[in-house]
Amino acid sequence: METIKIYEETTRHFLLPIKPLLDDDDVSEILINGHETIFFEKAGRLYRSELRFPDEASLMAAVRNIAEFVNRIVDRDNHSMDARLPDGSRVHVIIPPSSRGGPHVSIRKFKRSTFNLDSLVDWGSLSAAAAEFLKIVVQIHKNTIISGGTGTGKTSMLNALSASIPEHERIVVIEDSSELQLHQPHTVYLEAQPAAPDGRGRVSIQDLFVDSLRMRPDRIVVGEVRRGEALDMIQSMLSGHAGALTTTHANTPLDAMIRLETMCLMSGVDMPVHVARRQVASAVHLVIQLRRYDDGSRRVHSIEEILGLDDQGMYIAHPLYEFQTTGRDDDGMLIGAMQPTGNVATFSKEAYALGFGNTIDLCRSVLPPNGSEAEQ
Incomplete structure (x- = not known):
């Protein structure tokens, strides 16, 4: 047996x-x-x-x-x-x-992942337009952070997002405890290991990240960044390994960026704060903010594009989609949907240039062909 x-x-x-x-x-x-x-x-x-x-x-x-x-x-x-x-x-x-x-x-509890972004639409966690937008984001290799508190569905969202990764890509998955389940045929799973009682044998997420860069990945997926491995991840994003997906615990997109910055400073590398901040701002393209509401529902609260730093050195985040409520039903459940904010993604032209124009339909207000104005 x-x-x-x-x-x-x-x-x-x-x-x-x-x-x-x-x-x-x-x-x-x-x-x-x-x-x-x-x-x-x-x-x-x-x-x-x-x-x-x-x-x-x-x-x-x-x-x-x-x-x-x-x-x-x-x-x-x-x-x-x-x-x-x-x-x-x-x-x-x-x-x-x-x-x-x-x-x-x-x-x-483990639930075998047979769902994707469309499944989240069926559950009311995401709008169809936002789901279409996120599929494009994954396919054009935008570095994406999934942010949320405990129990908001970050791992489920990461699984759903990963379903949009093209099957021809080589994916390296790095986790503290193996949980993700990708369906692409060329997926390599790496799992951190604690130290033995004698102190030997510890393998950290940071160790595995260094290993992954030598494994010719097309895509690196990290279950969650918690410590100094954030710096390795950020620097890999900046050095040609675009399209990374990961999760972090934070209550807002801005908090997620500050948390990544703080974790970069925990790496052991002597680095000024402003350098860490500039690297994080340059590396991260999108933050998906999840929230668990008081009716028990888990929803995507917002999708925000990170546009670098302002003149005061603070992160610039432009919301592209936001969940808007219109009331509650007779059972006390929230009624609402994700709506576009009117902002246009700065990478709109890139999506068309890479040949995804024929897949852009419902999210055309966020990814218009001219890349400058949302269509009315």
């Missing part, structure tokens, strides 16, 4: 107390706050479950089984762990004494 099959069976055994939640396709997250308290998310809202583990020992047994599957250690010297289940679900664990209420386990 293959190793992964063994762990599929053993993991299911140890997680048997929450099997109904694992098997429910409508449940997106399972939050275990000690063995007696379990919450789950469905349709963007949290509910408390009546399920529970028999005792703390049984929950810790499940934690150790998951750690063994990903070859990681969680103990008093390693109080937390990022891992995944055999089906690809993302797991984060933190154990006592760091977690006072017992072991805390967060499971972001």
Whole structure:
């Protein structure tokens, strides 16, 4: 029997107390706050479950089984762990004494990606015109940052965007914990590794980024930038590896740019702030801002083009699309849609010059043929 099959069976055994939640396709997250308290998310809202583990020992047994599957250690010297289940679900664990209420386990359930930007349109997360625009953005290799808070759907958006990458491209995917699932035939997946107990064997996102540049990538996709690897990514964008896609935690496009700048300064390279800012402003073309609203829906809040720096050295961001609400329905759900702002993308002429004019229809107000004025 293959190793992964063994762990599929053993993991299911140890997680048997929450099997109904694992098997429910409508449940997106399972939050275990000690063995007696379990919450789950469905349709963007949290509910408390009546399920529970028999005792703390049984929950810790499940934690150790998951750690063994990903070859990681969680103990008093390693109080937390990022891992995944055999089906690809993302797991984060933190154990006592760091977690006072017992072991805390967060499971972001894996959903096999069969969707693309059109699927997001069907779900109401994106307008058809904005989806068409983003497809063009990916195909003409614009460097794109997906920004949003926790649980806003950044990974889902990254998967959907990646579906627009042409199949002939060689794609290198870099992640802390493997989660993305691209359908292009020439995709290479790289995964960071924590250090062994003796301190050896650590492979960081930054290490993998350096490796990726030597692998002849047409496209580099980074699951999330969190630290100094941001500088490697930004410099690769500036040196011929255009079309990068990644995510970051931020509440606004401006915050996303400042966060990237800050992470560049964490790289260990001695660099003045204004140099880091100028590089980030030159490298990033577009920021897609996601938001989870109070009705539980996840939507694209705005799509903004980054136009460098102004005379005061601040980032210039021009919104191209924004989500506009018109009210709520009888169930309290927001009614609204993404609308063009009237601004025109500066790379409009480039899209036509590269031969994509015949695919531009719904987003013609943002990508007009003359590249200067939005058509009325």
